[in-house]
Amino acid sequence: MSNLTNNLPVKGMxxxxxxxxxxxxxxxxxxxxxxxxxxxxxxxTRVDIVKRASPTRFHDINLSKMSITLNIxxxxxxEIVKKLVSISDVVIQNFRPGVMERLGLGYDVLRAVxxxxxxxxxSGFGAEGPERHYSAYAAIFGTMGGLAHITGYPDAPPTEExxxxxxxxxxxxxxxxxxAILHRRKTGEGQYIDLAARDGITSLIGDVIMDYTMNQRSxxxxxxxxxxxxxxxxxxxxxxxxxxxxxxxTDEEWEALCNAMGMPELSKDPRxxxxxSRWQNQEDLDKIIxxxxxxxxxxxxxxxxxxxxxxxxxxxxxxxxxxxxxxxERGFIIELEHPELGKRxxxxxxxxxxxxxxxxxxxxxxxxxxxxxxxxxxxxxxxEIAELQxxxxxx
Amino acid sequence: MEHTGxxxxxxxxxxxxxxxxxxxxxxxxxxxxxxxxxxxxxxxxxxASGDEARTRGPFLxxxxxxxxxxxxxxxxxxxxxxxxxxxxxxxxxxxRDLVRWxxxxxxxxxxxxxxxxxxxxxxxxKLNPKLIMASITPFGxxxxxxxxxxxxxxxxxxxxxxxxxPGPPAWLLFPDRPPVKGGGFLGEYDSGLAAANAILFALLAxxxxxxxxxxxxxxxxxxxxxxxxxLGACNDxxxxxxxxxxxxxxxxxxxxxxxxxxxxxxxxxxEALMELMGNPSWAKEEKxxxxxxxxxxxxxxxxxxxxxxxxxxxxxxWIVKHTKEEIHKASQDRGCPxxxxxxxxxxxxxxxxxxxxxxxxxxxSEAGRFKYPGYPYKFxxxxxxxxxxxxxxxxxxxxxxxxxxxxxxxxxxxxRQTGVI
Numbered sequence: 001m002s003n004l005t006n007n008l009p010v011k012g013m014x015x016x017x018x019x020x021x022x023x024x025x026x027x028x029x030x031x032x033x034x035x036x037x038x039x040x041x042x043x044x045t046r047v048d049i050v051k052r053a054s055p056t057r058f059h060d061i062n063l064s065k066m067s068i069t070l071n072i073x074x075x076x077x078x079e080i081v082k083k084l085v086s087i088s089d090v091v092i093q094n095f096r097p098g099v100m101e102r103l104g105l106g107y108d109v110l111r112a113v114x115x116x117x118x119x120x121x122x123s124g125f126g127a128e129g130p131e132r133h134y135s136a137y138a139a140i141f142g143t144m145g146g147l148a149h150i151t152g153y154p155d156a157p158p159t160e161e162x163x164x165x166x167x168x169x170x171x172x173x174x175x176x177x178x179x180a181i182l183h184r185r186k187t188g189e190g191q192y193i194d195l196a197a198r199d200g201i202t203s204l205i206g207d208v209i210m211d212y213t214m215n216q217r218s219x220x221x222x223x224x225x226x227x228x229x230x231x232x233x234x235x236x237x238x239x240x241x242x243x244x245x246x247x248x249x250t251d252e253e254w255e256a257l258c259n260a261m262g263m264p265e266l267s268k269d270p271r272x273x274x275x276x277s278r279w280q281n282q283e284d285l286d287k288i289i290x291x292x293x294x295x296x297x298x299x300x301x302x303x304x305x306x307x308x309x310x311x312x313x314x315x316x317x318x319x320x321x322x323x324x325x326x327x328x329e330r331g332f333i334i335e336l337e338h339p340e341l342g343k344r345x346x347x348x349x350x351x352x353x354x355x356x357x358x359x360x361x362x363x364x365x366x367x368x369x370x371x372x373x374x375x376x377x378x379x380x381x382x383x384e385i386a387e388l389q390x391x392x393x394x395x
Numbered sequence: 396m397e398h399t400g401x402x403x404x405x406x407x408x409x410x411x412x413x414x415x416x417x418x419x420x421x422x423x424x425x426x427x428x429x430x431x432x433x434x435x436x437x438x439x440x441x442x443a444s445g446d447e448a449r450t451r452g453p454f455l456x457x458x459x460x461x462x463x464x465x466x467x468x469x470x471x472x473x474x475x476x477x478x479x480x481x482x483x484x485x486x487x488x489x490x491r492d493l494v495r496w497x498x499x500x501x502x503x504x505x506x507x508x509x510x511x512x513x514x515x516x517x518x519x520x521k522l523n524p525k526l527i528m529a530s531i532t533p534f535g536x537x538x539x540x541x542x543x544x545x546x547x548x549x550x551x552x553x554x555x556x557x558x559x560x561p562g563p564p565a566w567l568l569f570p571d572r573p574p575v576k577g578g579g580f581l582g583e584y585d586s587g588l589a590a591a592n593a594i595l596f597a598l599l600a601x602x603x604x605x606x607x608x609x610x611x612x613x614x615x616x617x618x619x620x621x622x623x624x625x626l627g628a629c630n631d632x633x634x635x636x637x638x639x640x641x642x643x644x645x646x647x648x649x650x651x652x653x654x655x656x657x658x659x660x661x662x663x664x665x666e667a668l669m670e671l672m673g674n675p676s677w678a679k680e681e682k683x684x685x686x687x688x689x690x691x692x693x694x695x696x697x698x699x700x701x702x703x704x705x706x707x708x709x710x711x712x713w714i715v716k717h718t719k720e721e722i723h724k725a726s727q728d729r730g731c732p733x734x735x736x737x738x739x740x741x742x743x744x745x746x747x748x749x750x751x752x753x754x755x756x757x758x759x760s761e762a763g764r765f766k767y768p769g770y771p772y773k774f775x776x777x778x779x780x781x782x783x784x785x786x787x788x789x790x791x792x793x794x795x796x797x798x799x800x801x802x803x804x805x806x807x808x809x810x811r812q813t814g815v816i
Contacts, residue, residue: 150578
């Protein structure tokens with residue numbers, strides 16, 4: 001694909017990213033993948049908690065962006081933000097509700113300098129209501145969203161999830177922004193979006209919530225099991241902590257599995273003769289299958305069973321995914337060179353387009369784009385920039 | 396075709412026409428996201444049997460009925476539903492007419508199925524050069540695994556997240572058990588949401604180019620995308636697993652009536668928690684001071700681990716004497732992040748969600764009136780709202796075939812008799 005035909009969808013749009021941690025930053029990264037100029041507002045006085053814990057993980061979430069250092073609590077910084085927003089299209093922020101307003105950077109103020117601005121405020125529980133001030137890391141909105149309760153072994157405590165719930169929230173953030181941009185293209189009208197992370201997680205288990213609103217039943221944890229498919233579990237394989245997932249829906253698949261395991265007689269066993277019996281006797285079934293899978297690597301099981309038409313896929317770990325031939329052939333693994341972090345492999349965008357190649361670039365160094373933004377975009381002179389640095393506005 | 400239907404003029408995606416040829420969760424969730432935001436969605440279902448989700452529960456009163464599946468009802472709000480069999484030659488013709496009408500086509504059939512029907516993108520873009528088509532499959536349209544079979548369990552584990560679930564405390568109790576999937580159909584929903592994002596990007600690109608687009612959504616890649624933060628640590632020689640998920644201090648802990656999650660990540664959180672616990676005397680000991688937890692220089696690794704363990708024991712010993720309700724608000728009001736593990740019942744009865752207007756009551760002619768979960772976003776100018784319930788099987792056949800496509804009622808009967816619709 002030549003660059004001539006690479007019509008990045010949000011090229012020419014500018015996104016000001018105040019957000020920290022993972023959800024907002026990932027949404028902004030997706031915008032950057034698709035061509036937007038994303039300017040991340042950082043500050044030495046307000047270092048992202050992810051960056052403090054791990055600069056490399058921070059990098060992996062903040063690809064393809066620019067970074068400036070601006071201490072928005074310093075006098076004068078608010079005016080700089082307004083100037084930047086006046087030439088931008090989107091603002092993303094995840095301060096606690098009310099903080100942007102107190103800083104003098106609420107939607108009303110920013111809309112005054114950029115009437116068609118799309119501004120998204122991300123919080124755990126939303127901008128209004130009795131829990132609006134509650135702080136929410138991903139684990140908190142996962143538990144309060146109802147997901148933790150239904151994830152895990154039936155006879156063990158619930159399951160805490162963190163990072164991936166933030167990134168799921170990031171998908172919602174991107175969706176809301178894109179919808180608002182489409183509306184703006186049509187009408188010229190910007191708008192304000194109040195997004196609550198917990199509500200997003202609940203939306204992703206809508207059928208479980210419906211079971212309550214329809215039947216007053218709160219579902220609990222089911223491990224890997226399905227309501228009617230069996231076998232439907234993860235099975236041990238050769239090696240340390242290696243597992244393969246196997247799922248069977250039809251009698252045909254069941255017979256294929258028995259044959260592939262070299263146990264054709266099993267398909268005639270009355271305990272497993274039909275799907276209902278298999279479901280009822282799945283503990284026995286899981287022992288037999290686990291006994292067979294233990295003799296192979298998870299890759300071997302996948303290839304043997306897939307050849308027979310049975311759904312079998314390893315429970316992959318990170319190392320396996322980076323090396324995986326399928327993902328590499330699809331170009332999903334990309335190697336980048338970062339001046340401070342060295343060579344790093346990262347994952348591409350979560351979709352492939354026939355005519356668009358997302359731009360996956362290394363993440364910025366702190367303040368790397370100060371000159372571009374303050375001098376080229378905002379027109380500050382060298383002297384003015386030096387003064388801002390001295391007053392620790394640019395810091 | 397003529398434009399009729401509900402008034403969507405104040406919604407963000409009004410005027411976008413979507414054809415859905417998909418079932419179960421991923422494709423239908425994708426088009427639900429668009430439909431609830433104002434897009435006009437026509438959903439194609441197989442005559443007689445319909446969407447596979449209709450055969451899945453939860454069923455009203457546990458009585459299986461194709462119009463009573465909570466999964467189907469949730470995933471198909473605000474859509475029109477028609478029956479059509481595109482494997483028949485007339486059915487194909489109708490499908491192609493619908494493609495001429497549509498801006499977007501979403502499908503989630505196994506690789507090669509659309510090609511076999513001669514309804515692949517190559518064929519369809521000749522009818523509608525502006526068509527945006529999204530295909531959602533477990534492993535995408537290319538690569539060595541593209542034809543591999545994968546149910547939702549397999550797909551979830553393909554993405555690297557399952558390998559890290561469950562972390563503690565479950566993992567500590569059962570370190571030899573297998574990894575588990577996320578609850579419900581999590582990975583399927585994720586794929587629908589990612590596909591919806593890709594479609595909006597493609598619509599924006601089309602405004603510039605006037606050209607259609609083909610989108611290949613690999614569910615595995617969507618799920619890996621959600622795990623960037625964990626999986627990327629592999630570059631640093633660190634492989635995340637169920638064993639590596641513990642936080643130094645806090646996490647999921649048992650309380651009197653269930654579980655709570657407590658995340659003291661900052662000094663101010665820690666101070667708030669200690670205040671909530673009545674400033675216990677142990678917290679004054681040097682080795683249990685917050686600044687020592689975050690400091691890598693304090694003691695050796697073993698001493699630090701022991702201190703973390705002690706502190707977690709102290710906290711847990713206190714938490715277990717309290718109910719979720721007793722400590723949730725008290726903790727958050729003081730500034731320590733804490734959240735109880737909510738069941739569906741507790742989610743539905745949340746006062747916060749009520750104030751946000753998260754749930755909508757929708758009346759469905761067969762199943763009845765229930766609360767439906769909504770969305771996380773509130774738009775100042777283009778609010779989303781649920782306008783209408785999921786369609787009955789073939790509910791909009793007359794609307795689409797007669798009123799829009801010009802078939803007479805007699806012809807529609809023939810189409811039904813011949814199994815086309």
